[in-house]
Amino acid sequence: MFRDVSACSTYNYGDSLYWDARYIQEANCGFFDWYQRYSALRPFVRKYISPSSRVLMVGCGNADIQMDVRDMSYFPDESFESVIDKGTLDSLMCGTGASISATQMLGEVNRLLLKPGGVYMLITYGDPTVRMPHIKRPVYSWNIDLYVIPKPGFQRPYGSTATNSLLEPIPTTEKGLLPPDYVIEDPDSHFIYVCKKMDETTHDTISIHPLVDDAMQR
Known part of the structure; x- marks a missing residue:
């Protein structure tokens, strides 16, 4: 488990100075969403996260804390029902000591849940x-559910016969990998890992709502 170089060569995402400079540069550009727009993520949030939940959002930009x-x-154990991460783990994976940093962050997320x-909802390019x-x-x-969603603006090629549903978790192998016959249509797709904290005596009985949203239909 080393530094993730698959998408780190163009920008120095692992350097805090990069983010400071980026947000200063984009301060006058208006609101923007990192990775995915909320309209695309909304069905997943609604499925797994209750509106009354205490949610911790972790990100690379400006924040209240x-x-x-x-x-x-700063937060005591088991402070949150949910943690949402859009790109923070990715940034750590682009830095030095990536594996150690990832272990430290995920250990903290696990402690807080x-x-x-x-x-823990991880939205990532990884x-x-x-x-x-x-x-x-x-x-x-x-327990981990995996989804693959295309980058905003992607359109399936005319005549595509793909039957992959964006709204259904992908059955993974024993190691959590994609099945050998699974085809990712958009090479720039993002991945959503929904990690549900269990214990040795608990089965996966979390209430799950149907995953339906017009914004996800392409």
């Missing part, structure tokens, strides 16, 4: 070959 995600001791039932080794560790006791 700024801290190192590798040490969030209620047990059982806490949900496919299962580079993300599952970090999140599919027995120490976390996470």
